[in-house]
Amino acid sequence: MNSVIASLLKAIRQLADPAVVRVAAKSIAITVLIFVLAGFVLYYALVLGLARVGLDGGGLAGATAAVLIALVAFWFLFRVVALGVLQFFADEIVAAVEARHYPDAAKRATPLPFRRDLANSLRGIGRALLFNLIALPIAILLVFTAIGPAIVFLLVNAVLLGRELTDMAWLRHCGDPPGPTPVSGIQRFALGGAIAAMMLVPFAGLLAPIIGAAAGTHVTLGAMGRRAPEDPAHA
Template identity: 60%
Template structure:
């Protein structure tokens, strides 16, 4: 069976584990809280702006505009925020997978300090925002094709997610050389494409980041075993 499909199957089978289920709930709640806070800030800012310009019903107008903006932000930025949140808890999901499937590797894995996790989270979010911003003009050019923009963003996020989700496990074993990630680029791209597609589906999108991190851990250890 294809290594990516095998990794996804194993990752999906572990979603019911107590540790993984708790982590899934935690990341989903924090991600939702982030968007609720953004929505509240948007409401306050828009209401103040409408009122300052003498618009009647500024509160209602601000609420409607804030809901629309938050909904759009959730649709376009969910992957970025969810992955950034998961970076803070990556140790937990990687350790859960390694403890069950790779006990020897779990003993040698290093726990990253908060500073390193925070830096990885910011770098990942920054890369995602930059790459999606660069892809936006191409998507606009292809908007008349209907499916063109979706394909552009799917490819961009497949590349980004494939890297981030395998790096979560690899950096815990590679010392200071994350660029030596042994997972073949084709496998990373396939994993990223599947997870990017899952993250477009309401409700299922909350599973995407955790499933991807678990599958990415399997791919990393599969590559390590092949290299001896």
């Protein structure tokens, strides 16, 4: 647990690193753009739908419905979209952390080819959508408790994010096919929970995936460093 806290603090301190700033700017801009474009498409689809059922003056109704649906979709899908976008730039963040804090590991790292990077990203998005959809009925049943749905999604995304954020660094060192990660389940859950909670905070949620990727690199490289010298990952 202490290693996760220390990793998060190191990640936050590195937010001013130019390489991290560039990735943050790109990933945040693309994430926001995806939701803005989706909102426009949703608005026009609703207006056309209302017109087809005879509500020709449905512009205001369409706009209102689009805003409400977009807000719900943003809350539900933000983690999935933000992490999916970040996957395409993850190597840059991991490389920046390795270069600054783990120069020896940086020399051994193997950047992922685009095809493998894309496959990992799509698998991650698929897992996130699947498990969030599975959790949705449970969250709906607990809606009367007010806090129940938030806890359900927090726990689900803690598991998902913990895996994705540590795998970003591990996949650069584990070879192909990947071996078992050196990061413990408790570490992954703690890191994922911290980032999932951060994603619930307005504005801070936009930086949470960046902080998570950097912190996941610290957690993973720290776990690798504690392995026995004869471990293949250190050969």
